[in-house]
Amino acid sequence: MNPIETQGLTKIFTSGLMKRFEVRALDDVSINVSKGEIFGLLGPNGAGKTTFVRILLGITYPTSGNALLFGEPVSRHYNKKKVGFLPENHRYPMHFSGEGVLRYFGTLSGIDRSLLSKRVDNLLHLVNMTQWRKMKIKKYSKGMLQRIGLAQALINDPEILFLDEPTDGVDPVGRKEIRDILKRLRNEGKTIFLNSHLLSEVELISDRVAILKKGQVLKSGAVDEFTTTGDEYEIKYDGNIDDTLLNKIKSIDASVRLENGTLYIAAESKETVNSVLDTLRSNGIFVKSMSQRKSTLEDSFINLINEEQKI
Ligand SMILES: Nc1ncnc2c1ncn2[C@@H]1O[C@H](COP(=O)(O)OP(=O)(O)OP(=O)(O)O)[C@@H](O)[C@H]1O
Ligand SMILES: [Mg+2]
Incomplete structure (x- = not known):
């Protein structure tokens, strides 16, 4: 059973009087992502990437088609516990420290106190932020913020990670660090789904990619299939x-x-x-x-x- 699967996923946004304006944000999208795979969803602005992820997170509902996590419709409650999410342009309260962010989200996820302390330590270590754990996040660089964001997405020890533009605005050294962390997570068996417009980044870490345009998949496959001429x-x-x-x-x-x-x-x-x-x-x-x-x-x-x- 695949951790992520969609069948004929279609989303039509309507607006205006009598629902006159229609945007087909997703049009018959069928994508499968296997366990332990890094999957990159690429596409120009407005292609439907965020809509796709929002449906899988249960934030938006599809007009038709199916969205499944671990073979179950996404509406099922227990599925969400297995999912972590790093949204694009996330904002945490500036007075928090890095450690504070993790504790806050950990508490919201209902993680037991003693377990939470241990997990926070481990995650800070994983994203190489132990040294700056007490520093207020308003002093963090973009790279540090993204690393804390990644740790936050992992706080409930999810099996699937959805990342919306995880390396956007991060310098090359910081991007390499994030890539290395993602590879390590993949090697531990986590499934990683990322939306990105940074094609060279996606090429370096994804096992498979799909290219979306105006809601339709133009092509999907292993990165090699796109790059071998x-x-x-x-x-x-x-x-x-x-x-x-x-x-x-x-x-x-x-x-x-x-x-x-x-x-x-x-x-x-x-x-x-x-x-x-x-x-x-x-x-x-x-x-x-x-x-x-x-x-x-x-x-x-x-x-x-x-x-x-x-x-
Ligand atoms: N809530 C909404 N109401 C109406 N239209 C929407 C809504 N959300 C998205 N859309 C439209 O659906 C289409 C797909 O948008 P989406 O945000 O999924 O694209 P994207 O690929 O994530 O783009 P970007 O690269 O700019 O983030 C766009 O035409 C967008 O204007
Ligand atoms: Mg988007």
Whole structure:
């Protein structure tokens, strides 16, 4: 049973007299997230990402379709205890210390006092905030606030974590820290669902992603499926590749291009790639490295969004 599952989830917001204005915020969205997976939901502004998470948290109701946590409709009370949430642009009362925030939310969740103290200590340690636990949060940097926010989302020891833009506004070092914490949580078996517009971040930590536009899933799958651009290889070499040699390679049935001292080949089979390497070597070229070419998730995202616009 998947921790998160939606089937044909649709949400239509209506407004105006006679409900004349309709926004289809989600349109037949079916997504499955497995246990211990980091899943990234991507999409331009207004795509429906927050609406999706709000439905799974039971804050908003769907117009049609099903939203399930651990195989049960989200409306079931006990499910929520297993869920943690870090909202976008969260605000805690400024007079609280970091530790105070955790104690406050822990008490609200009904956690027993002695257990709470232990959990607060552990979480402060996990997010590397023990040193600043007594400091008022108004003195915290954005990165420190996000780390405390993450600890707050974990206070009830949830099995699923929903994070809305967890690294927004955080500097690169802070982002790496948050990524490392999320990976550690994933390795402990927690399921992590994140909304983000920081594509390079999502690429670094997500196992799978879905791209949402105007409420519809354009594509979903493993990050690799978005970033591998077929059978193109990048070869770094020492030596001189002249036209004669280039033509020789072309005759092996590989498409070839030389760009800024790097050779790119696209070939149907691994044998062809090997023949190209043999030809290079037997012509006195030293092959320094070869790697399969990847596009970034951002390239893939922009292509998908643009392709859709052309239709
Ligand atoms: N309460 C509401 N009433 C009416 N329309 C709404 C409401 N909440 C969201 N919408 C509309 O639904 C669509 C999806 O909004 P949503 O906030 O889910 O997008 P998002 O992908 O989270 O965007 P962003 O990246 O800007 O956070 C938008 O067109 C938005 O205007
Ligand atoms: Mg949003």
